Amino acid sequence: MGMVKTTGENPLDPVKVGLLGLGTVGGGTVNLLERNRDEITRRAGRPIDVVHAAARHPDRPRTCSTENIQLEFDAQAVVDDPDTEIIIELIGGVDLAKALTLRAIDNGKHVVTANKALIALHGNEIFARARERGVTVGFEAAVAGGIPIIKAVREGLVGNRIEWLAGIINGTSNFILTEMLYAGRAFGDVLAEAQRLGYAEADPTFDVEGIDAAHKLTILASIAFGIPLQFDKVFTEGIGQISTDDVAYASELGFRIKHLGICRREADGIALRVHPTLLPERQLLANVDGVMNAVMVQADPLGPTLYYGAGAGAEPTASAVVADLVDVVREFTLEPENRVPYLAFQAHSLSNEPVAGMDSVETAYYLRMDAQDEPGVLAEVTGLLSNAGISIEAVIQKQPAPGAETVPVILLTHRVREADMDAACTRIEALDAIHGSLTRIRVESLT
Numbered sequence: 001m002g003m004v005k006t007t008g009e010n011p012l013d014p015v016k017v018g019l020l021g022l023g024t025v026g027g028g029t030v031n032l033l034e035r036n037r038d039e040i041t042r043r044a045g046r047p048i049d050v051v052h053a054a055a056r057h058p059d060r061p062r063t064c065s066t067e068n069i070q071l072e073f074d075a076q077a078v079v080d081d082p083d084t085e086i087i088i089e090l091i092g093g094v095d096l097a098k099a100l101t102l103r104a105i106d107n108g109k110h111v112v113t114a115n116k117a118l119i120a121l122h123g124n125e126i127f128a129r130a131r132e133r134g135v136t137v138g139f140e141a142a143v144a145g146g147i148p149i150i151k152a153v154r155e156g157l158v159g160n161r162i163e164w165l166a167g168i169i170n171g172t173s174n175f176i177l178t179e180m181l182y183a184g185r186a187f188g189d190v191l192a193e194a195q196r197l198g199y200a201e202a203d204p205t206f207d208v209e210g211i212d213a214a215h216k217l218t219i220l221a222s223i224a225f226g227i228p229l230q231f232d233k234v235f236t237e238g239i240g241q242i243s244t245d246d247v248a249y250a251s252e253l254g255f256r257i258k259h260l261g262i263c264r265r266e267a268d269g270i271a272l273r274v275h276p277t278l279l280p281e282r283q284l285l286a287n288v289d290g291v292m293n294a295v296m297v298q299a300d301p302l303g304p305t306l307y308y309g310a311g312a313g314a315e316p317t318a319s320a321v322v323a324d325l326v327d328v329v330r331e332f333t334l335e336p337e338n339r340v341p342y343l344a345f346q347a348h349s350l351s352n353e354p355v356a357g358m359d360s361v362e363t364a365y366y367l368r369m370d371a372q373d374e375p376g377v378l379a380e381v382t383g384l385l386s387n388a389g390i391s392i393e394a395v396i397q398k399q400p401a402p403g404a405e406t407v408p409v410i411l412l413t414h415r416v417r418e419a420d421m422d423a424a425c426t427r428i429e430a431l432d433a434i435h436g437s438l439t440r441i442r443v444e445s446l447t
């Protein structure tokens with residue numbers, strides 16, 4: 001097992017840190033370490049200095065001072081710098097980030113990362129390597145921006161059996177849905193603003209298609225249930241199919257549409273799913289708006305808890321990066337086997353509980369369809385649902401738009417198995433009086 005450098009003779013010797021990536025979060029982290037330097041030093045026991053950083057464009061103007069930082073293009077030189085004890089990985093992406101992270105670990109350095117894709121896809125391998133080398137990897141900033149959700153679930157809830165967890169864990173998609181509801185703004189226009197504000201991923205399809213949320217849910221599920229990271233098993237659906245009409249109709253019915261990540265113990269395993277969801281408007285989660293994130297955890301014996309805060313942006317994410325840095329510094333002298341396990345459960349105690357398929361997941365449903373405006377159509381639709389054993393909670397039929405042949409019909413169903421709803425929707429779509437495909441959005445009460 002590789003030895004890790006520990007504190008020097010003088011307890012106030014700064015801890016030297018290398019930084020990969022000086023973009024939004026990198027700049028925020030340097031600024032935060034400077035602005036709250038005294039507080040951070042008092043908490044960590046030593047000052048923390050970024051001394052060496054890699055940036056794709058080292059000469060570009062920065063949002064932070066780089067006066068005391070050796071700045072360069074070559075990320076590997078930062079990882080190989082023998083003077084640093086910790087590497088902060090903020091370059092994003094997967095392949096290069098993985099290679100640099102493993103190299104930093106092999107060099108005996110601790111790593112702090114905000115890279116959810118890296119952890120969700122390669123965390124099992126990275127943690128194993130870090131265990132071998134006796135270093136630690138912090139990833140608080142990878143999930144829900146500044147909310148200390150990893151800390152809360154991994155340490156604060158350690159005495160609980162977690163039953164389910166549901167969260168708004170992508171700020172960009174929540175910002176888009178909120179602006180659609182309150183300002184009636186178009187999807188693309190709000191997404192462009194989220195990009196300008198630095199909330200969105202480099203590839204914003206990761207936000208709107210739910211991939212970013214699926215990365216985060218993968219991590220949350222592992223620390224909640226003690227299962228290995230299994231990103232490939234997350235059911236993922238984006239918000240692209242949600243229209244301003246759906247947002248308005250849901251509101252008429254007393255619901256808000258939120259893009260949720262949910263993991264729950266089901267009869268045949270743990271279901272991992274990310275999809276737009278109607279939530280009753282009285283639910284606290286339904287009122288988490290804008291770029292804010294929130295995660296609700298149902299645990300035994302604690303019951304429900306809710307963790308709320310800024311889920312994206314430079315300084316909220318920097319807050320989580322610095323929290324990990326301080327934890328690493330505080331643990332310099334701790335034997336590796338005494339550290340908090342990465343996935344909350346000891347590595348040899350991870351469970352092989354299966355991930356449940358979607359077919360057996362049960363939720364209520366919001367259905368919207370374009371129906372020919374003639375007698376008997378609604379009866380045909382409700383008849384098909386009834387034959388499938390699906391009961392209906394509410395129906396709205398809207399006025400046809402001027403000149404339109406069809407009318408929007410909106411139905412809310414009671415809870416039904418996903419497979420049964422799939423079959424019923426196929427039959428409804430086959431009706432001559434129904435034009436195009438149905439919009440289906442799952443409904444959860446989170447009780």
Ligand code: HSE
Binds near residue numbers: 145172200207212311
């Ligand atoms: N693009 C992410 C979001 C950034 O919008 O939540 C934080 O992970």
